[in-house]
């Protein structure tokens with residue numbers, strides 16, 4: 324009898340472990356490729372092959388958000404870049420719209436912003452249809468949803484009307500600063516510091532992951548389905564293996580945007596109407612009126628990385 328009870332509790336434990344499975348959707352912004360230094364289409368294509376190949380070997384149903392302006396060199400369309408875009412779909416990944424030219428909604432009138440979204444569909448819409456993954460997700464550049472209630476609501480209804488679903492971010496981070504620093508080192512062939520920055524990057528992302536897990540626990544009493552923001556850049560092409568291994572060590576299952584959005588948390592009220600683009604967890608936290616202390620202890624980008632990146636960072 325005792326043995327039966329033990330078995331029962333063991334099985335109960337196993338089933339609850341499954342029901343609390345950690346889920347994460349991996350998203351890449353600024354496709355085709357984001358780099359100040361490496362603009363050669365062949366370089367971007369070859370580097371991206373590594374990124375996509377590794378994502379496939381880990382069975383990651385990733386989604387890439389596109390700025391179609393990056394397909395052009397002046398007024399001329401660059402075939403290799405169009406091929407790179409198609410390669411994402413060809414290998415089973417999804418694409419979403421990130422506006423044509425990465426416009427900032429904080430400083431752009433609604434009509435111009437909507438025009439930029441429509442302009443950004445020229446290639447991705449027919450491509451998505453060709454690969455049977457209809458274009459439906461929109462990611463706000465800089466995560467700017469609008470800096471007033473009116474602006475937020477206007478954009479929300481325009482996106483809905485155009486058939487778009489907003490793609491939130493729960494794990495926001497300064498990965499793009501690491502990437503800028505990494506590119507400048509790679510360009511200058513500073514190989515020794517490159518290795519350091521790669522390993523510091525993974526440690527930083529791990530710290531961000533556990534930070535947002537604990538923010539989620541504090542706010543909702545559980546670890547929600549996460550959506551991680553990354554960019555299509557050289558740093559991620561070169562470290563994707565280590566990054567995915569780290570997420571695996573934390574017992575994450577890689578899921579699609581559709582699967583992540585099934586978490587009811589994404590229906591939470593959001594009345595954050597300020598300029599800064601922040602994690603949705605923090606939007607919900609502001610909405611709930613949490614104390615300022617709630618936001619403390621967020622991992623920061625190391626000073627040497629900021630110096631190397633030479634970017635403006637608030």
Ligand SMILES: [Zn+2]
Nearest residue numbers: 352353464465
């Ligand atoms: Zn972006």
